[in-house]
Amino acid sequence: MPTIRVLIVDDHEMVAEGLRDALARHEDIQVVGGAGSARRAVELAAELRPDVVLMDYRLPDGDGASTAKRIRAGAGRPAVVMVTASDHDSVVAAAVQAGCSGYVTKDRAVGEVVVAVRAAARGELTFPVEVLTRLVPRAGDQEASTEALSPRERQVLRLVAEGRSTDDIATDLVLSPHTVRNHVQRTLRKLGAHSKLEAVNTAVQHGIIDYPG
Numbered sequence: 001m002p003t004i005r006v007l008i009v010d011d012h013e014m015v016a017e018g019l020r021d022a023l024a025r026h027e028d029i030q031v032v033g034g035a036g037s038a039r040r041a042v043e044l045a046a047e048l049r050p051d052v053v054l055m056d057y058r059l060p061d062g063d064g065a066s067t068a069k070r071i072r073a074g075a076g077r078p079a080v081v082m083v084t085a086s087d088h089d090s091v092v093a094a095a096v097q098a099g100c101s102g103y104v105t106k107d108r109a110v111g112e113v114v115v116a117v118r119a120a121a122r123g124e125l126t127f128p129v130e131v132l133t134r135l136v137p138r139a140g141d142q143e144a145s146t147e148a149l150s151p152r153e154r155q156v157l158r159l160v161a162e163g164r165s166t167d168d169i170a171t172d173l174v175l176s177p178h179t180v181r182n183h184v185q186r187t188l189r190k191l192g193a194h195s196k197l198e199a200v201n202t203a204v205q206h207g208i209i210d211y212p213g
Helices: 013-024 038-050 066-072 088-095 110-121 129-134 151-160 165-175 175-190 196-205
Strands: 003-010 029-035 052-057 081-082 102-103
Touching: 003 013, 003 038, 003 110, 013 110, 029 038, 029 110, 038 052, 052 102, 052 110, 066 081, 066 088, 081 110, 088 196, 102 110, 110 151, 110 165, 129 151, 151 165, 151 175, 151 196, 165 175, 175 196
Parallel strands: 003 029, 003 052, 052 081, 081 102
Antiparallel strands: none
């Protein structure tokens, strides 16, 4: 199994050290660096090319969502998992819109952070369904402005909503991973979304799919 390279971004040294120590216990995870500011996080992400960035939402020189967007737009496009003390809907919504792969509050067990890191490295989403459903207006509350999805695109998007990876979806639907990625990219374009999670939320908003479970 390939080693997952992780960059930790948190301005609280004790929190950062706690995360580093917890992740170091797992042979498949390597912490390659740490940053205490948004500026330094963007620099190190470009320099170190991590697979996953663990990002605090509140940083001295910016917020985690805008920093995540800058990191995702740079070289390597690492997955970003938000780790923060707040579970306020506005913070979760900002993480979704920034294209983050997951969201874990600091009061959760360290094991959940490890699960989120591994899932993000596989291209999966790890936002709690109960939190996401609070963010999504009932279908029909907003005027639809989305291009129709094909049956196959809906099928792929439903599996994305379940947190399935590209390879898993390809196996289930007997498609190549390249074809699955093409379906996802077309879906994002049609829904005007910047990330898979934003596409899922938009699709739920307009009654195109339902959240699993």
